[in-house]
Amino acid sequence: MREIHCDQITAAVAKLCVEANYFLGADVVQALEGALKRENSPVGREILKQLIENADIARAEQVPLCQDTGFTVVLVELGQDVRIVGGSLVDAINEGVRQGYQEGFLRYSIVGDPLLRKNTGDNTPACIHVEVLPGEVFKLTVMAKGAGCENMSALKMLKPSDGIEGVKGFVMKVIKEGGGNPCPPIIVGVGIGGTFELAAYLSKKALLRRPLGSHHPEPTVASLEEELLRAINESGLGPMGLGGRTTALAVHLETYSCHIASLPVAVNIDCHSHRFKQIWL
Amino acid sequence: MDAEAIRLTTPLTDEDVSRLRMGDRVLLDGILYGARDAAHKRLVELIEKGGKLPFDLAGQVIYYVGPTPPKPGQVIGSAGPTTATRMDKYAPVLMAKGLKGTIGKGGPRSKEMREAMMVYRSIYFLTTGGASALIARHFRRSEVVAYADLGPEALFRFEVEDFPAIVVNDIYGGDLFEEGIRRYAR
Numbered sequence: 001m002r003e004i005h006c007d008q009i010t011a012a013v014a015k016l017c018v019e020a021n022y023f024l025g026a027d028v029v030q031a032l033e034g035a036l037k038r039e040n041s042p043v044g045r046e047i048l049k050q051l052i053e054n055a056d057i058a059r060a061e062q063v064p065l066c067q068d069t070g071f072t073v074v075l076v077e078l079g080q081d082v083r084i085v086g087g088s089l090v091d092a093i094n095e096g097v098r099q100g101y102q103e104g105f106l107r108y109s110i111v112g113d114p115l116l117r118k119n120t121g122d123n124t125p126a127c128i129h130v131e132v133l134p135g136e137v138f139k140l141t142v143m144a145k146g147a148g149c150e151n152m153s154a155l156k157m158l159k160p161s162d163g164i165e166g167v168k169g170f171v172m173k174v175i176k177e178g179g180g181n182p183c184p185p186i187i188v189g190v191g192i193g194g195t196f197e198l199a200a201y202l203s204k205k206a207l208l209r210r211p212l213g214s215h216h217p218e219p220t221v222a223s224l225e226e227e228l229l230r231a232i233n234e235s236g237l238g239p240m241g242l243g244g245r246t247t248a249l250a251v252h253l254e255t256y257s258c259h260i261a262s263l264p265v266a267v268n269i270d271c272h273s274h275r276f277k278q279i280w281l
Numbered sequence: 282m283d284a285e286a287i288r289l290t291t292p293l294t295d296e297d298v299s300r301l302r303m304g305d306r307v308l309l310d311g312i313l314y315g316a317r318d319a320a321h322k323r324l325v326e327l328i329e330k331g332g333k334l335p336f337d338l339a340g341q342v343i344y345y346v347g348p349t350p351p352k353p354g355q356v357i358g359s360a361g362p363t364t365a366t367r368m369d370k371y372a373p374v375l376m377a378k379g380l381k382g383t384i385g386k387g388g389p390r391s392k393e394m395r396e397a398m399m400v401y402r403s404i405y406f407l408t409t410g411g412a413s414a415l416i417a418r419h420f421r422r423s424e425v426v427a428y429a430d431l432g433p434e435a436l437f438r439f440e441v442e443d444f445p446a447i448v449v450n451d452i453y454g455g456d457l458f459e460e461g462i463r464r465y466a467r
Contacts, residue, residue: 041461041464041465043304043447043457043461047409047412050409050412050415050445051409051411051412053412053415054409054411054412054413054414054415057414057415057418058359058414061414063349063352063355063358063359063414063417064349064358064359064413064414065359065411065413065414066359066361066410066411066413067346067347067348067349067358067359067360067361067363067413067433068347068361068363069349105349105350105351105352105358106349106350107347107348107349107350107358107433108432108433109347109433117319119431119432119433119434121432146411148363148364148386148387148410151364179387179388179389179458180386180387180388180389180407180458181364181366181387181388182387183386183387183410183411234466234467235462235466236461236462236463236464236465236466236467237461237462237465238461238465240386240387240407240409240410241387241388241389241458241461242407242447242449242457242458242461243457243458243460243461243462243463243464243465244461244465245465271410271411272411273411
C-alpha cells in the first residue's frame with residue numbers, strides 16, 4: 001500500500017492555490033484570443049483585449065488575475081490503495097489553503113457562518129470533494145471559484161417529459177437571467193441526471209474538463225454542447241453583458257443515470273477567469 | 282481608446298453627469314471610495330439611525346471593490362469590480378445623500394435603481410470584471426477610512442489616475458445592457 005504524507009498534500013495545495021490565481025491556463029487564453037478574432041462589438045473587443053492583457057500582467061508580475069480569489073474547491077481523486085499518514089486529509093488540505101492564501105497575497109473571501117457572516121481570516125474552510133478510485137492514484141484539483149458567477153448558477157428538477165428541449169430551455173433561461181453579472185465571457189458547466197446533489201456536483205466537474213471547449217465522448221451529448229454554445233453566443237449578451245457575440249467560451253455537459261421519474265439539470269457558471277490547477281502526487 | 286475617452290475628475294458635478302451618455306468611455310482621475318456589501322449595509326444602517334457618515338457623499342463616486350492585499354511595494358493588490366446588482370438595495374439611499382456615481386460590473390441594475398439614478402442624477406459606470414491586475418495599475422493611493430474589521434470589505438479611499446470605465450446607465454434612462462442585446466441578439 002502506497003503512503004502519502006499530509007505535509008506533501010499541504011504543500012501541493014498551497015502551491016496550486018497560488019498558481020491557479022496567478023496563471024490563466026493556456027487553453028483559456030487561446031479561447032479569449034479566438035473570441036477576439038470573431039467579436040464585432042467595439043466595446044466587446046476592447047474588453048477581450050483587456051482580459052488578455054490582464055492575464056499577461058498577472059503572469060509576469062505574479063499577482064492575482066482577479067481580486068475575487070475565490071472559494072477554494074478541492075477535488076481529491078484518491079486511489080483505494082493509498083494510505084494518508086501524518087494527520088487528517090481534511091486538515092492537511094485546509095492548512096494548504098491557509099498557507100497558499102497568505103503567502104500568495106490572495107484575498108480572504110470566506111465567512112465562517114452564512115448567517116452571522118464573520119470572515120474566517122484565512123480563506124478556510126475549503127469545499128472538499130473526494131472520489132475513491134482503484135489503485136494508487138492521488139490527484140489533487142484546486143479551483144479558485146469566484147462568487148459572481150457561482151451566484152448566477154441554478155438547478156431545476158425537470159420532468160422526464162420535458163426532454164432535451166426542456167434542458168436547453170432551462171440552460172438558456174439561466175444564462176439570460178444572469179446577464180452581465182457572471183462576467184461574460186463565461187464557461188458553462190451542465191450536469192444532467194443523477195439526483196439533486198449529484199447533478200450539481202456534475203455541473204462543477206463539467207467545468208473542470210480540459211482542454212477548455214473539448215467535447216464529451218458521447219456524440220449526442222457533444223452535439224448538444226455545440227448547439228448550446230451557439231445559442232448562448234447568439235443571445236447577444238457579449239463580453240460583460242454589454243452586447244456582442246462572445247457570451248460563452250465553452251459549454252461542457254456531464255451526465256449520469258437517473259430515476260424513471262426525474263430529469264435533474266444543474267447549470268454551474270464560471271467566469272472567464274477560469275482558474276484551476278491539478279497535480280498527481 | 283484614449284483618444285475618444287472623456288476625462289473626468291472626481292468628485293463629479295451635476296454638469297459632469299449631465300453630459301455623459303450610455304456607451305461613453307471615460308477616464309477618471311481623483312478620489313474614489315471603495316465599498317461592497319458589508320460596508321454598504323453599515324452605511325445605510327447609519328443613515329437610517331441618523332448618524333454621521335465617515336465621509337461626505339456629495340459628488341462622490343463609489344467603486345464596488347474588495348481588493349487583494351498588496352504585495353510589498355504595491356499601492357494596492359488586484360482591484361477589479363464586484364457585481365453591482367448586489368448593492369441595488371442600498372445605493373438609492375446613498376444617492377439621496379449626493380452620491381453621483383457607482384462603478385462595478387454586471388447588470389442590468391434593478392428597476393428601482395435605474396429610476397433612482399434618473400431622480401438623483403447619478404451614473405453607473407462599468408469597468409471590466411476580472412481585469413483586476415490591469416485596473417490596479419491606475420491606483421496612486423489606497424487607505425482604509427472605516428470598518429477595518431471587515432477586512433477586504435472595509436471602506437476604502439483611493440486616488441486614481443486614468444481609471445477606465447464605460448457609462449452603462451446615464452441620467453436620461455439610457456441602459457447599455459438593453460442596447461447591447463438589441464444590437465447583437467440574433
